[in-house]
Amino acid sequence: MGTKFDVTPEKQASVPRFFYNQLTIKPITVQGVSLAGKTALVTGSNTGVGLETSRQLLDLGLSKLILGVRSEEKGQTARKKLSAGQNLSDDSIEVWKLDQSDYDSVLAFAERAKSLPRLDIVVLNIGIGNATRVFNPKTGHDEMIQVNYLSTALLAILLLPVVKQKRAGQGGPSRITIVSSEVSAWTAFEEKKDFPLLASLDENTKVDPLDRMMVSKLLGQFFLSYLASIVPPSVVVINAASPGSVHDSEFNREHDKTFSGAIAKVVMRGLANTAAVGARMITDAAVKHGQETHGEFLSFQKIVPLAPIIYTAEGKKISEQLWKETMDELAFAHVEEIFKTLLE
Numbered sequence: 001m002g003t004k005f006d007v008t009p010e011k012q013a014s015v016p017r018f019f020y021n022q023l024t025i026k027p028i029t030v031q032g033v034s035l036a037g038k039t040a041l042v043t044g045s046n047t048g049v050g051l052e053t054s055r056q057l058l059d060l061g062l063s064k065l066i067l068g069v070r071s072e073e074k075g076q077t078a079r080k081k082l083s084a085g086q087n088l089s090d091d092s093i094e095v096w097k098l099d100q101s102d103y104d105s106v107l108a109f110a111e112r113a114k115s116l117p118r119l120d121i122v123v124l125n126i127g128i129g130n131a132t133r134v135f136n137p138k139t140g141h142d143e144m145i146q147v148n149y150l151s152t153a154l155l156a157i158l159l160l161p162v163v164k165q166k167r168a169g170q171g172g173p174s175r176i177t178i179v180s181s182e183v184s185a186w187t188a189f190e191e192k193k194d195f196p197l198l199a200s201l202d203e204n205t206k207v208d209p210l211d212r213m214m215v216s217k218l219l220g221q222f223f224l225s226y227l228a229s230i231v232p233p234s235v236v237v238i239n240a241a242s243p244g245s246v247h248d249s250e251f252n253r254e255h256d257k258t259f260s261g262a263i264a265k266v267v268m269r270g271l272a273n274t275a276a277v278g279a280r281m282i283t284d285a286a287v288k289h290g291q292e293t294h295g296e297f298l299s300f301q302k303i304v305p306l307a308p309i310i311y312t313a314e315g316k317k318i319s320e321q322l323w324k325e326t327m328d329e330l331a332f333a334h335v336e337e338i339f340k341t342l343l344e
Helices: 015-024 048-059 072-083 103-113 143-170 197-201 209-230 259-271 275-287 313-329 335-342
Strands: 039-043 064-069 093-097 121-124 174-179 236-241 297-299 302-304
Touching: 015 259, 039 048, 048 064, 048 072, 048 121, 048 275, 064 072, 072 093, 093 103, 103 143, 121 143, 121 275, 143 174, 143 209, 143 236, 143 313, 143 335, 174 275, 197 313, 209 236, 209 313, 236 275, 275 297
Parallel strands: 039 064, 039 121, 064 093, 121 174, 174 236, 236 297
Antiparallel strands: 297 302
């Protein structure tokens, strides 16, 4: 992490700074990029930011799009929306089932990706924001940690050998963009001293669901930073980006059903962008930048610091501990072996 920023991590983490940027910066539509002949995979792509990112990739001439969705029926509806007004062949858009609450579904999805002739762009967009505490019935993990962090990490790792194998035929490395958020820096992360970390996050105690969502995003930034330190950009360029605040996404659909959530939604309509505008920042990170974004976080189409804690001595210890626990958790998928063969 030797990147020089024009803002300190602490200043970047400022909540007022975020809302100032949200109100004053208008993300620009990506132009001057041709995706003709290329293939992209976007998860969580039947609604919101994922759907709009998919649309923008198609507008740039993308030849093949894979929609990774939990509901195939909703995925087919999204496919029809995306096809409307586009001069596409019948097989230009495919709908693949992906349920990130289920490791088996993630494994099957990654295995299917091996069949693609090429895979230039990957956008890992799936995320949930529960209004109440939910535990995954199969793993026992907090569901937001399971979906937003663990399964996203697993899919990213499983796709590494896939994109490496496609690299030669594509003329260069693929891009993997993980959808992150500025809120990664807004949590106090109370469990940070409680090792093992994942077990402490699974304790059946009262937690603030909003803070837990922020923690899940922070874990994703720790993962990005560590992953990029061991996987060179010559293999794959991995970055993260935020869509900012959007008011027509389904990410907060559970919160929107609550009284406070309904009020917040009304307020956010005046502050937040549409999903289409927010998606410009994800599309930008996925196609507009080069190796300089490897392991970096983009906010409002600019490389900025990750959460401040990641740059501290304490953060280094947390990063190493989280990586070890993540490797242990995902050992069933032989992730350690993937890294050994990837770097040969």
